[in-house]
Amino acid sequence: MNIDKVAGLLATALTASLLALPFVSLQPNRILPGEPLGLLNAAGPPGLWLLLLLPLCLIKQGLKLRLLLTSLALLLLLYTAGNTATNLLADASPLARVSLGAGFWLGLFWLLLLITDTTLQLKLKPPARLLLISLLSGSVAALLASGHCDNLSLLKEFHNRSDFWHQGLRHLQLALGSIIPAVLAGIPLGIACHRSPGLRATLFPVLNILQTIPSLAMFGLLMVPLSLLATAHPWLGELGIRGIGAAPAVIALFLYSLLPIVSNTALGFDRIDADIREAATAMGMSRRQRLWQVEFPLALPVILSGLRVVVTLNIGLVAVAALVGGGGYGTYIFQGLGQTATDLVILGALPTLLLAFLFAMLIDILIAQQQGRHA
Template sequence: MKNAKIYLGESPILLSLKPDKVGGLLAAALVASLLALPFVGLQPNRLFPGEALSLLNSAGITGLWPLLLLPLCLTNRALPLRLLLTTAALPLLLYTAGHTATALLENAGPLARVSLGAGFWLALFWLCLLITDTALRLKLGPLSRLALVTVLTGAVIALLAAGRCDDLSLLKEFHNRSDFWRQGLRHLQLALGSMVPAVLAGIPLGVACHRSPGLRAALFPVLNILQTVPSLAMFGLLMVPLSLLATAYPWLGELGIRGIGAAPAVIALFLYSLLPIVSNTALGFDRVDASIREAATAMGMSRRQRLWQVEFPLAMPVILSGLRVVVTLNIGLVAVAALVGGGGYGTYIFQGLGQTATDLVILGALPTLLLAFLAAMLIDTLIALQQGTRE
């Protein structure tokens, strides 16, 4: 009788009916954000604040579609269906905002704008957490997670390309910026242009620190000090010597090495990137079992062969973890580099702050966030595949 109770308590049917506290809480927070907070704001023009409208007042009864997610999120059953619906709900949320903006602007003035409210952004946040929670419960593999992100990104891009959200103030700011894609390319150039030399210098330094405790004891304090210098202070410190060099040697200025522009941004980001790469490289090689090295040596491998064929592949997941930190750090700091003329999406952020234009700030912050997320997601996939190959 006791065994029967244990069997019934662990049966798939009862487990599927077990309440899902996390999913239910996230779904309830999603609905509460949409119903209790302003979904959009109708402004008389670009700068002046306007009237905050809830979802029911702006979209009507059709805006209650998130309530359909509640029954699926209250239990652990039908997780694939939940993932499908929550994935479809994200572009649907954006479509609802775009359709609402079009309806509100029909009877508004020519300068009127419809901006996204706190309810939309919080609902988007809870929805992303709900998708993540469902994907984790389904134990999706790295390629499946990457495919999920690709589908979501493609659906949003297709919706925007179709012009369904053009009446939103955020999209109006986008269409008014003809250099948006050029700034995006500049953002990537600064982030990757500083990361590549940091990798080329950091990995050999990390290997050297692994082999030489004295070098590690001398180098790590210096890299730690560089990491603690605030970004604005670092840019400011680099502006003076670079300006003096450009003045003393005009040919350097012709190459782009000046006190403002890309040069101080790339150098500062290079210095910030060294610590994660060097420390993770040294840590990765430290974790290689000594017995594996002895076995490789017994097989007749030279020191170089052992490094490239045995130690480096085993240390690669830890090295990639440091690279992940560097990529996300650089993409975020490039936005600050706009203050010294570096360009990138940070230009929109500081222009928006100067003009008190919230949508312009979001136009710079949102793609910066997405670039960092996609880069981290790609490296996480590489790490998972590398670990799967080792296993």
């Protein structure tokens, strides 16, 4: 049998994690620590089927088969967790909870790495990658929507939070509300820095200094002037511009977004071959036509790379903005920390990670499409 070394290493780590670490934990309530239980002791037959699938992921030949098997293993992992929770709570007290253990989370991590490695080896085109993500996400969503996993403590926390989707919308509003103005300001500034070395030498150090300010310090620095503005001009407060809330969060995230966008825009235009510009000029293009029809499309992949950094950074930083009343999934993280409720922390952290991953993948697909056009 021909073994893929990377897949073999990942599958071995996956098996070891599932066998050696606790798969779930049976807790007396949502706060107190519980009894850790291994996969074979807690899961029964579904756990055995999961372990039987893993050796098949080592086969080097048939990457499509490996992708199918790892995707099935991912769904089986979630199904096994839900089935385990239902069985354990059958004879437990009404306050008892079943939390996912380190074995589950590490197993999920290794499975996602296996799927990613297989996808890269298949060299799927952007539309195929998007279709794969959609099918996998839809299958997971369908399993969760079926109610099979509702006995897990994480799902109980989800059902107890009626504002979950509202907080998700708030999270996106804060992230995108800072990115859109940063793109509108950053791209022209990047083009100007490309054309003016003096402006680049002045602007880049300022943006670098802003980037080094810790997020909590940035929020704190903005709270005082915004509070004074709202006090002096009450109509600004009515518009939502106050020392706490969305205003300091959006302004801080806007400032953090400028450096990656400005620097990548300038870099993208710097990399354009001078001969291409000369050819466009020789064809009779004006400066504006050359900018939008030739230079900007060629620089776009590099600009999108900077945007990818900004999106993942901002989605993560929005969680910290909950400390100044910004809202979003960070609210659950800090509530969970205050209540020592681990599953509530995960309820805030997990969708934040998923949003960052989803947007990063979408931008990667755009970059690949743009590079394919100019290959």
